Amino acid sequence: MSKKTVDAPERETPAQDIPERVRTSIAVGSGGAATLHNWRNIRLIIGHEYKSRVTQRVFIIVSIILLAIVFLVPFIPTVVQFVQHITAHPASQTQMVVVNSAGTVAGLNETTLIAYVNAQLNGTKTGSSALYATTSQPPASLGSLQSQVKQGKLDILLVLDRSVQGNLQFLYYTNADPNNDSNLTSIQTLAQQLTVLDTAHRLGLTSSQLRSLFVPPSLTTGYTQQSQDTRPASEIAASYVLALAGMYLLFYAVMAYGSAVANGVAEEKSSRIMEILVNAATPWQLLAGKIIGIGAVGLSQMVCLVVVGIGSLLLQAPLQAALFGTNTSGLTQLFTSVFLPFYLLFLVYFLLAFFLYATLFAGLGAMVKRQDEVASAIQVPLMLLILGWIPFIFGLSSPDATWTKVLSYMPFWTPMLMLVRLARGTVAWWEIVVTIALMLVAILACTWCAARLYRLGVLMYGQKPGLVQLVKLVRTN
């Protein structure tokens, strides 16, 4: 048949050295034999993706900026507190004048009345740290005092008077903003106490009778249900913060790195290197390598951000102690009060979410013709992600509601809702197992679809297929 085979010496025919098992283990992909090198090729692609991204100048610059932001943000409350500490301190005393036209009030003379008022308003604080400085003036100076209030020289003018029936009447002048009067509540309480004391005095109650009037009620509460949240309040607050922070991280990671996957696929397709790649590796290997590679880049960046962020938060306590002498924030508690399994489970759901969305993004990225079409191609899964915010926000306040539980079994929303349930509600161990299993199933299904889309899409430069065509392609080919 061929005289040429004589010139071509007996070469080992490549077809004969494929092991038997390979033929039966064709997963997804073109060349069955390529599955032989599955892990080797995936590792190569991961290395390639990781290296080429981490060494990009843009990536380095963005990472440095992000790290700086994450490092500096925890300093904001400390700085604000510090500024208040040095500026607001001396001018804080409220000057108040009492004009008494009511005669003896509750059996107190002028001096004891002022002492009582000062004691009531300032509580335990005395001297320069007292919030209010109260003095007494005769009724004759009322007119000039009123104009002093108007001009802002005096903060509060309180006029005591009696009605025809002999009841105490108060007139409160202030230059404060009517919508934002921080003194009003204190003055109201003071007026109420003085009225009670004065009425009691006029009724002729003895001091012991008076005391019995103020005995607190004996109220005992019997809860018939056990509290579901036995954790201390600080831990509950911490869980709230952690759930939100976790959600932001999740959202950012899926958005940034998920679309990086879609962009990467589209870039390889538009630069036509794909034609060589699909010959060397199977779509499954390319898909897996790309997603894991970019995921690893994202995870490295996230770990750096989280470590620097927590480190910066932990710095705040000793810093505040040094600045103000007291540790006023409970931030240190926040991270130690929530137990370790939460962090581990968060990491698991975080990774699962990334793989689920990134797989879809990759499949859809393979469908576009040019890179600028990526944004519109990944809209549908992006919408699913954004929709997850709504049940998450409601879930924060009702983590144990039935609908929160039901939605937490939907793989696309499992990460967000399990996050909120783990942090704020109660979760049985089997629920964690089931949701993770469901997510894994969803990831496998998405990978299957994506690998098919990928395989068909990467060599298709024609018109973009519609949704119906896409479904048909995935099902038939």
Add this chain to the structure above:
Amino acid sequence: MGLILRGISKSFGSFQAIKDLSMEVREGALFGFLGANGAGKTTTMRMILDLFRPDTGQITWNGKDVREVPRRSWGYLPEERGLYPKMRVDEQLLFLARLNGLSKGDAEKALDEWLERFQINANRKKKIEELSKGNQQKVQFLATILHDPTILVMDEPFSGLDPVNANMLKEAFLEMHRRGKTIIFSTHQLEQAEELCQDIVIINKGQSVVQGSVREIKRQHGRNVARLKLDNDPEVSWLEQLPGVQVTKRREDYIEMQIQANLNPNVIVEAALQHGGIISRFELTEPSLTDIFIEKVGAVSLPDTPTSELSA
């Protein structure tokens, strides 16, 4: 044995790209794959590489279905060239060679050897986008052969190359051929195919039109062609009157004619001498592939003319 395509058909939607195509490429052959634009060359190559699966028919390499042949046996040079524009030449080639199954050491050795041979060693640390077009082409070619594949499938490897680089590529082809590789390449430049290939196939609208060894094909199209040049009479006006001779081309340096099979070519020489011509060139030749290509494809490949085969 070699590569055998048997009754391949492939449709994209309602468009039938390949229709019942059969062909055979002997192992170790340099095989030319010819056809007009849109004839189905790229689709066929992709099916050979198992990037597409044919709807019907079978493709085998040495008796084994191509989908079971290890990937590293194939080297593919796509028509649309593409590499990572921002990646260095050596990193890029090493990545691709290793992806194709080479160990790191082997890949580096092969890289050094081929960069030297292609005289682009100085560019090994440069990014692809910084290279000239010709050098990009060379790198692309290296990406195809670095992993020492057994079968090379090359889609229009000569397009866009200047004569110097084309010649270098031609040498590389012959070198691979000497090493016993099977090379299948498509081309528009028929002179190249004529020069390099033992066997060719010409396809048109997804169907094989002509195939076999170049010599055989030319013999089958056994029109005898003669070329004549007279120094003192460039027009040779009497040639048309000569019975059994039909002038086909008038070129600057010769006149080409077809002569009937039973006509003795000496008649032409005698006639020329009779007319007092000074013969500076007279040769008998076979029809070129271009002639055959145009004869077989030219008539039917006019755009938008449905052929009877296609509508049948």
